[in-house]
Amino acid sequence: MNYCPQCASPMGEVLINNEIRKGCPDSACGFVLWNNPTPVVAMIVEVEGGVVLAHNVNWPKSFYSIITGFLEAGEDPLECAKRETMEELNLHTLESSLVGVYAFPQQNQVIIAYHIKAAGEVKLNHELDDYKIVPVNELKGWDMGTGLAINDWLAAQRAS
Numbered sequence: 001m002n003y004c005p006q007c008a009s010p011m012g013e014v015l016i017n018n019e020i021r022k023g024c025p026d027s028a029c030g031f032v033l034w035n036n037p038t039p040v041v042a043m044i045v046e047v048e049g050g051v052v053l054a055h056n057v058n059w060p061k062s063f064y065s066i067i068t069g070f071l072e073a074g075e076d077p078l079e080c081a082k083r084e085t086m087e088e089l090n091l092h093t094l095e096s097s098l099v100g101v102y103a104f105p106q107q108n109q110v111i112i113a114y115h116i117k118a119a120g121e122v123k124l125n126h127e128l129d130d131y132k133i134v135p136v137n138e139l140k141g142w143d144m145g146t147g148l149a150i151n152d153w154l155a156a157q158r159a160s
């Protein structure tokens with residue numbers, strides 16, 4: 001963003017509560033680019049045989065993850081999770097539960113993660129080009145982003 005969206009002045013830096021932020025140098029305008037994180041819904045989709053991990057067309061070849069999606073305006077996060085499960089994998093949600101909410105500063109996102117028990121025949125949408133179903137006892141998370149949700153969900157599975 002090179003120009004202020006409110007008054008079209010060239011953007012500069014402003015000091016807010018002793019922190020330098022990008023903003024409009026015109027104090028009468030006062031626009032500040034807060035750069036708030038974007039909420040993202042992530043789904044641990046479990047079908048018969050395990051959890052669906054999918055490969056995004058833009059990712060490195062070996063990288064597979066649980067599916068994610070952006071909320072639409074006004075959309076309930078759980079409804080978003082069900083919608084994305086259908087849109088990306090063609091699977092119907094049978095049961096759902098919240099796993100947790102996770103900061104993902106590397107992408108400036110907040111991840112809202114659900115466990116979705118789903119059924120149907122997997123058909124990938126255009127964003128995905130491959131998937132695998134990983135048995136729960138072979139599933140492993142990782143230490144950021146959606147991997148944190150997988151780790152928490154696995155820990156809860158083992159505890160129950």
Ligand SMILES: [Zn+2]
Nearest residue numbers: 004007024029
């Ligand atoms: Zn301005």
